[in-house]
Amino acid sequence: xxxxxxxxxxxxxxxxxxxxxxxxxxxxxxxxxxxxxxxxxxxxxxxxxxxxxxxxxxxxxxxxxxxxxxxxxxxxxxxxxxxxxxxxxxxxxxxxxxxxxxxxxxxxxxxxxxxxxxxxxxxxxxxxxxxxxxxxxxxxxxxxxxxxxxxxxxxxxxxxxxxxxxxxxxxxxxxxxxxxxxxxxxxxxxxxxxxxxxxxxxxxxxxxxxxxxxxxxxxxxxxxxxxxxxxxxxxxxxxxxxxxxxxxxxxxxxxxx
Numbered sequence: 001x002x003x004x005x006x007x008x009x010x011x012x013x014x015x016x017x018x019x020x021x022x023x024x025x026x027x028x029x030x031x032x033x034x035x036x037x038x039x040x041x042x043x044x045x046x047x048x049x050x051x052x053x054x055x056x057x058x059x060x061x062x063x064x065x066x067x068x069x070x071x072x073x074x075x076x077x078x079x080x081x082x083x084x085x086x087x088x089x090x091x092x093x094x095x096x097x098x099x100x101x102x103x104x105x106x107x108x109x110x111x112x113x114x115x116x117x118x119x120x121x122x123x124x125x126x127x128x129x130x131x132x133x134x135x136x137x138x139x140x141x142x143x144x145x146x147x148x149x150x151x152x153x154x155x156x157x158x159x160x161x162x163x164x165x166x167x168x169x170x171x172x173x174x175x176x177x178x179x180x181x182x183x184x185x186x187x188x189x190x191x192x193x194x195x196x197x198x199x200x201x202x203x204x205x206x207x208x209x210x211x212x213x214x215x216x217x218x219x220x221x222x223x224x225x226x227x228x229x230x231x232x233x234x235x236x237x238x239x240x241x242x243x244x245x246x247x248x249x250x251x252x253x254x255x256x257x
Contacts, residue, residue: 004028005128006034008194009036011042013046013236015203016193020054023205040194041239048098048105061136062165067095077137086249089245115128117214122215124159131163162189169204173219197252202228209223209225236253
């Protein structure tokens with residue numbers, strides 16, 4: 001089974017359209033969205049409606065939660081006062097743009113999606129979250145201590161944990177030998193469609209392949225492919241510059257920051 005997973009569109013309609021076109025070309029079996037449809041650009045309603053039109057199962061991101069509740073807080077960990085000031089403008093403008101029906105949709109998104117596969121003698125649990133299983137806006141970075149990441153996954157009963165929120169893609173395999181049996185767990189950050197922060201301005205999504213012989217005992221039987229795609233970055237950046245949003249967000253798109 002080939003599963004496409006994408007996240008963190010952040011109201012960037014040109015990026016979403018290119019992402020979905022790329023996914024269509026991959027001929028996958030299922031598609032899931034891990035949240036943060038809105039914020040930082042001018043097309044929150046259009047992004048929401050494209051997701052709804054396609055019937056893509058979607059979970060709530062922290063930004064979706066804030067806008068759904070119509071509050072002035074997105075749960076974002078801004079590092080400086082200028083970033084906080086920019087963030088206030090973004091959430092205020094997004095609240096201004098989002099229409100009632102789209103807001104209702106955001107408010108009712110689930111916090112996670114769990115899929116259980118029964119493969120031969122192995123049970124395989126796939127958990128989809130936005131930030132972490134513990135908190136919608138917790139950041140799981142690639143350099144997180146292995147014991148901590150493993151504990152989070154064990155507590156959530158997740159053999160494969162897919163998440164976004166940091167906008168920085170990675171795949172880590174954590175091996176745990178208990179009772180003489182090797183148990184491999186996969187932690188996968190699927191990156192960002194519309195606001196990459198890993199220095200590559202291309203959008204990013206993941207194709208996860210679970211085969212008939214996939215097993216927690218053999219780490220090589222689960223495949224993770226990061227797909228990078230081009231989109232009209234200038235269109236998205238210019239839209240920001242022509243709006244009340246800070247021009248800094250346009251520069252971030254151009255630089256992948």
